[in-house]
Amino acid sequence: MYDVLIAGGGPAGLTAAIYARRAGLSVLVLEASVCGGQIVNSPQVDNYPALPNVPGWQFASQLQSQAESLGARIASAAVERAEKDKGGFTVYTSSGQEHCRAFIIANGAAPRRLDCPGAEQYFGHGVSACATCDGAFYKGKDTVVVGGGNTAFEDAAYLAALCSSVTLINRRAQFRADSRAVEELKTFSNVSIMTPYVPVEVLGDGQRVTAFKIMNTETREEKILSVSGVFAAIGAAPDNARFSNLVELDPSGYIVSGEDCLTSTPGVFAAGDTRTKKLRQLVTAASDGAMAANQAAAYIRSAV
Numbered sequence: 001m002y003d004v005l006i007a008g009g010g011p012a013g014l015t016a017a018i019y020a021r022r023a024g025l026s027v028l029v030l031e032a033s034v035c036g037g038q039i040v041n042s043p044q045v046d047n048y049p050a051l052p053n054v055p056g057w058q059f060a061s062q063l064q065s066q067a068e069s070l071g072a073r074i075a076s077a078a079v080e081r082a083e084k085d086k087g088g089f090t091v092y093t094s095s096g097q098e099h100c101r102a103f104i105i106a107n108g109a110a111p112r113r114l115d116c117p118g119a120e121q122y123f124g125h126g127v128s129a130c131a132t133c134d135g136a137f138y139k140g141k142d143t144v145v146v147g148g149g150n151t152a153f154e155d156a157a158y159l160a161a162l163c164s165s166v167t168l169i170n171r172r173a174q175f176r177a178d179s180r181a182v183e184e185l186k187t188f189s190n191v192s193i194m195t196p197y198v199p200v201e202v203l204g205d206g207q208r209v210t211a212f213k214i215m216n217t218e219t220r221e222e223k224i225l226s227v228s229g230v231f232a233a234i235g236a237a238p239d240n241a242r243f244s245n246l247v248e249l250d251p252s253g254y255i256v257s258g259e260d261c262l263t264s265t266p267g268v269f270a271a272g273d274t275r276t277k278k279l280r281q282l283v284t285a286a287s288d289g290a291m292a293a294n295q296a297a298a299y300i301r302s303a304v
Contacts, residue, residue, distance in 0.1 A: 002028045004296050005091050005100035007079040010037025011282050012272025013106035014063045015289025016296075017072035023297040028100070029067065030093060032078035036060020037108050038236075039282060041132040043158055047178075048282050059282075079107070081242045084265065101303070102267050102296035105243060105255060106289065109236035109273040109280075114146060118202030118209075122230075126209025127202055129232045131155035135162050138229040144212050146199055147233035148172060153181040155233050160188040167225055169197040169214055197223075202230055238274055250276055261292040267303075269295050 004020045006013045009031030020027045034040055042056030051059065068074060078094040088101040111129040113119060119127055128134040131145070135158055143163045145156045148170035156168045168185070173195045175182055185191055196217045203211040203224070212225045238253040248256040248264040254277075257263050257270040271288035273280045 001087065001099040001101065002026045003100065003300055004028070004102045004104060004293070005030065005089070005098055006104045006106055007082075007091070008037070008106035008108055008272070008274070009035035009064070009074060010106060010108045010272060010285065011039060011060075011063060012108070012274075012285040012289040012292070013037075013104070014067045015286045016104050016106060016271055016293040017067040017074075017289075018063075018070055019290045019293035020296060021067070021070040021072050023293065025293075025297060025300065027067075027072040028098060029072055029074045030077045030079050030091075030098070031074065032076070032094070034060075035064040035074060038111070041130050042154065043132055044154075045282065079242070082246055082268075084246065084267070088267065101300050102269070104269045104271055104292045104296060105240075105247070105263075105274055106271040106292070107239065107274050109238045109254075112232065112234045112237050114199055114202070114230070114232045114234070116199040116201055118204065119199075119230075119232075122202050122204050122209050125207065126204060126228060127230045127232070131158050131231045131233070134229075134231075135159050138163050140164050141228040142226060143167075143229040143231060144169060144225055144227050145231045145233055146170075147235075148174075148195075149176040149233065149235065150178060150181055152233035153177045153185050155231055156191055157181075157185050157188065159231070160185075160191050163190070163229075165190045165192070167192045167194060167227070169194045169199075171198045171217060172196050236273060236280075240274060259291070261288055261295055267296075267299055 003025035006029045039056040082091045089103045091098045142165045144167045159166045197214040200213040215222045255270040255275045257275040261269045269292040271292040272285040
C-alpha cells in the first residue's frame with residue numbers, strides 16, 4: 001500500500017509527488033499518456049516565474065526527473081475508478097488494482113472539440129485540437145484557429161511560422177488572452193484576426209477539410225474560408241464521471257474543491273485543472289499540487 005496515489009502526471013500531479021516525497025511519504029503517480037500534461041505540446045513556456053522561454057517538453061521532463069529523483073514511482077496506467085475501503089482507498093486501473101491511504105486526483109482536463117456540423121467527421125482529417133501536434137502537416141497551407149485565450153494565440157503564432165496563412169476567429173471582440181500575446185500575434189503578416197465570429201460548419205470533400213463556414217454574431221453574415229486545417233483552442237473539459245461515486249462534482253463536471261484542495265470525501269484531494277477554480281495556469285497547478293500533498297500528509301498523520 002502506498003501512502004499517496006496520484007492520478008495524473010501533469011504539473012499538479014508531479015508537484016504533488018515532489019512535496020509528498022519531501023514529507024517522507026511513499027508515492028505512486030499513474031499517468032495514462034505522457035507525463036507533463038498539455039504543457040508538453042507548448043513550444044514555449046514564458047509565464048512561469050523564474051523560468052522564461054522554456055520549451056514545454058523540457059519543463060515537463062525536468063519536473064518528472066525531480067519527482068523521480070526524490071523517490072516517487074511513476075507508472076503508465078489509466079485510473080478507471082476508486083473506492084473508499086477500511087484501510088484507505090482501492091484504485092482500479094487499466095493494469096490492475098492499487099491501494100493507498102490518501103488519493104490525489106490531478107487528471108487535468110481534455111481540450112474541447114468543436115461543436116458544429118463536420119467537426120467530428122473530419123477530426124484527424126483536417127480538424128485538430130493540438131496545433132503543435134499536427135501543425136507540421138499543414139506547412140504551406142491555409143489554416144484557421146478558433147478561440148480567444150492564450151492557447152489560441154500561441155497556436156496561431158506557432159502555425160504562422162509554418163502555414164501560408166492563419167485566420168484566428170473569436171466569438172467576442174474581446175480576448176481572454178494576455179495583451180502581450182495579442183499584440184505579438186498582430187506582428188505576423190500572414191495572420192488575420194476576425195471577430196465576432198462563430199463556427200457554422202466544417203466543409204470537406206469526404207476525405208479532407210476544404211473550407212470552414214463562419215458567421216458574424218452581430219450581422220448574421222456568413223463567410224466561407226478556404227482552408228485545409230481547422231484548429232480548436234476553445235478551452236478544456238474535465239473527465240471526472242469515473243469519480244462521481246467518490247467526490248462531489250459541479251454541473252460542469254469539475255471536482256468541487258477550494259484552494260485547500262479538499263474534496264467532499266476525507267482523504268481525497270483535487271489538484272490542478274480538474275477542480276473548480278477561476279485560474280487554470282501552470283503556476284496554479286503547481287500550487288495545487290503542493291497544497292494537496294501537504295493536506296494528504298496532514299490527513300495521514302491524523303489517522304495514525
